[in-house]
Amino acid sequence: MNTKILLGEDRIPKQWYNIIPDMPGPLAPVIHPGTLQPVTPDDLLPLFPMGLIEQEVSSQRWIDIPDEVREVYKLWRPAPLYRAHRLEKVLGTPAKIYYKYEGGSPAGSHKPNTAIPQAYYNKIFGTKRIATETGAGQWGSAMSFACQMFGLACTVYMVKVSFNQKPYRKSMMQLWGSNVIPSPSDRTNAGRAILAQFPDSNGSLGIAISEAVEDAATHEDTRYALGSVLNHVCLHQTVIGIEAKEQLALVNAYPDVVIGCHGGGSNFAGIAFPFAADKANGKNVRLLAMEPTSCPTLTKGVYEFDYGDTAKMAPIAKMYTLGHDFMPPGIHAGGLRYHGASPLVSQLVNAGVVEARAVAQKGCFEAAVMFSCAEGIIPAPESSHAIRGAIDEALQAKEEGKEKTILFCLSGHGQVDMTAYDAYFSGQLEDYEYPAEAIRESLSHLPKVSF
Numbered sequence: 413m414n415t416k417i418l419l420g421e422d423r424i425p426k427q428w429y430n431i432i433p434d435m436p437g438p439l440a441p442v443i444h445p446g447t448l449q450p451v452t453p454d455d456l457l458p459l460f461p462m463g464l465i466e467q468e469v470s471s472q473r474w475i476d477i478p479d480e481v482r483e484v485y486k487l488w489r490p491a492p493l494y495r496a497h498r499l500e501k502v503l504g505t506p507a508k509i510y511y512k513y514e515g516g517s518p519a520g521s522h523k524p525n526t527a528i529p530q531a532y533y534n535k536i537f538g539t540k541r542i543a544t545e546t547g548a549g550q551w552g553s554a555m556s557f558a559c560q561m562f563g564l565a566c567t568v569y570m571v572k573v574s575f576n577q578k579p580y581r582k583s584m585m586q587l588w589g590s591n592v593i594p595s596p597s598d599r600t601n602a603g604r605a606i607l608a609q610f611p612d613s614n615g616s617l618g619i620a621i622s623e624a625v626e627d628a629a630t631h632e633d634t635r636y637a638l639g640s641v642l643n644h645v646c647l648h649q650t651v652i653g654i655e656a657k658e659q660l661a662l663v664n665a666y667p668d669v670v671i672g673c674h675g676g677g678s679n680f681a682g683i684a685f686p687f688a689a690d691k692a693n694g695k696n697v698r699l700l701a702m703e704p705t706s707c708p709t710l711t712k713g714v715y716e717f718d719y720g721d722t723a724k725m726a727p728i729a730k731m732y733t734l735g736h737d738f739m740p741p742g743i744h745a746g747g748l749r750y751h752g753a754s755p756l757v758s759q760l761v762n763a764g765v766v767e768a769r770a771v772a773q774k775g776c777f778e779a780a781v782m783f784s785c786a787e788g789i790i791p792a793p794e795s796s797h798a799i800r801g802a803i804d805e806a807l808q809a810k811e812e813g814k815e816k817t818i819l820f821c822l823s824g825h826g827q828v829d830m831t832a833y834d835a836y837f838s839g840q841l842e843d844y845e846y847p848a849e850a851i852r853e854s855l856s857h858l859p860k861v862s863f
């Protein structure tokens with residue numbers, strides 16, 4: 413019995429799967445935050461290259477992956493699919509557990525799957541520099557690597573508290589040639605306004621987004637890049653599920669349930685959308701998104717129009733949201749703290765195609781440690797939410813004495829997140845109550861949009 417199911421480089425997908433034509437119903441429009449009217453491609457052109465704007469709204473089911481992108485994908489793709497024999501044994505479950513491991517990319521997560529094509533489409537568009545933001549540094553490091561591959565300069569606005577407390581991903585970004593700036597900074601109006609009011613501000617992702625967007629919008633040769641949420645990001649990530657499906661077919665397997673952790677929705681979309689296509693054609697497969705109880709966007713949010721960012725500069729989209737000014741507690745799965753969600757994933761949750769479940773962080777670390785002791789790989793704190801979901805599904809199969817095939821996405825490794833494990837082992841980790849009052853408050857600030 414194989415532990416790893418591998419594909420040759422010639423099996424790197426030649427096309428991404430675009431779920432838009434298979435969605436249950438039309439997409440809601442994306443709304444301009446200033447005019448409150450639907451955005452046009454011209455509105456987006458100061459921020460994104462045309463190639464990506466076209467993909468954002470494309471109705472073409474399969475979209476060719478440029479050869480230049482596939483060449484870089486060869487550095488780590490196809491990603492291995494593992495059968496978790498040892499974890500199954502520890503759990504004593506009749507379930508078969510498979511995981512698609514995306515931590516083998518240079519940045520250590522799934523994020524380069526979209527950073528590489530984003531850099532490519534910018535390069536051919538004539539962009540000279542990318543401006544982007546990062547929280548703990550996963551996206552910033554992926555984009556830095558991608559810019560290095562295509563000869564683009566890269567400016568990363570990094571939330572100041574992470575810049576000071578989590579120096580290793582900052583060093584990765586610098587190694588790949590990026591200019592990393594603690595945010596708020598004095599380089600933008602948005603940053604200067606915050607500093608004037610709060611000179612000691614630790615920053616936030618919302619502020620960093622505002623700085624990066626302003627930088628891109630005010631420099632002709634510069635464009636902005638976002639690592640999750642948007643349709644073209646979900647599109648690029650479908651290489652995960654396309655490969656996984658082929659790998660499972662090699663061992664005559666097909667999942668009963670497909671699981672991913674959910675922050676903005678991109679790795680979940682990546683593993684789940686290619687299976688959603690089968691589901692739309694009548695196949696019996698469950699799709700399960702796992703999120704933290706402290707930022708329960710899909711399970712406790714509302715499906716409404718809301719701003720993409722705290723500063724109300726990003727477009728308004730219809731999505732599950734906790735309110736754009738909701739401030740989640742500082743949990744260790746930093747990549748799962750977004751107030752909103754991918755509009756595509758949101759629509760699928762609303763239509764009952766995708767299920768969502770929230771889990772508390774201690775149980776996730778417990779699952780991560782159990783997984784790592786059995787399988788070796790140390791998971792990213794974000795990925796541990798998917799592991800928790802997979803283990804719970806496997807334990808349920810055991811209780812019911814049922815066979816079941818489980819597939820989950822191990823979105824990244826945790827080797828640059830060991831302070832989070834330190835906190836867990838030293839008993840400093842808390843399970844936050846569901847912040848009902850804060851969510852009720854922030855949900856009262858949604859924009860009034862009706863389309």
Ligand SMILES: *Cc1c(COP(=O)(O)O)cnc(C)c1O
Nearest residue numbers: 640675676677678679747794824
């Ligand atoms: C960023 C990140 C996530 C969350 O982002 P999604 O867009 O929801 O996938 C999950 N896992 C890892 C390892 C990450 O770096």
